[in-house]
Amino acid sequence: MRSCRRVCAGMAMMGTGLLSGCVNVSAPSEPIVIELNINIRQEVIYRLAEDAASTIEENADIF
């Protein structure tokens, strides 16, 4: 039973290998741009909330 499983797995691998052939990975021509502005995470805002609140109180003249 065990050996069958191994053999079957091997056969399946060979099958997929034969079907798909080579896997081509090509680099994208366009540079990868990460948009940081929309990527601000909620947990960061939560972490800074308390500090931001005290900053506003400390600088009451500009808030």
Added chain:
Amino acid sequence: MTTYRRITALAAIAAAGLAIITVPAAAQQRDPAYAAARANGSVGEKPDGYLGIVSTPTPALQRLVNDINIKRRAVYAEKAQVNNATLEEYALSSGCQAILRTVPGEKYQAPDGTWHTRTQAAPFRDPRCP
């Protein structure tokens, strides 16, 4: 040695005294022109943490808003560094708080860009705001 120690102690007292004098000076009240602009709704709080012009911009209003925003940006930059965050992250987080602290009658900008007058109800804020 004793004289040196006394001088050091005096210097420390003087430094502490200066710190006491400087701190309340920084936490001043709003400039009357700024307070008036907030009250009459010509300026309002934006979600990005900066002040915006709600009505038709005039040179005087633009100057007032620019002046406040330059000062805010300097504070955000300093605080962001202390908190290991980016300027934009700190500014956005401050925007959440600043909009929350508007009083009824003052203006604020919703995430969709429209200006609203604050009421007793909770303001429309960025969904990431705490």
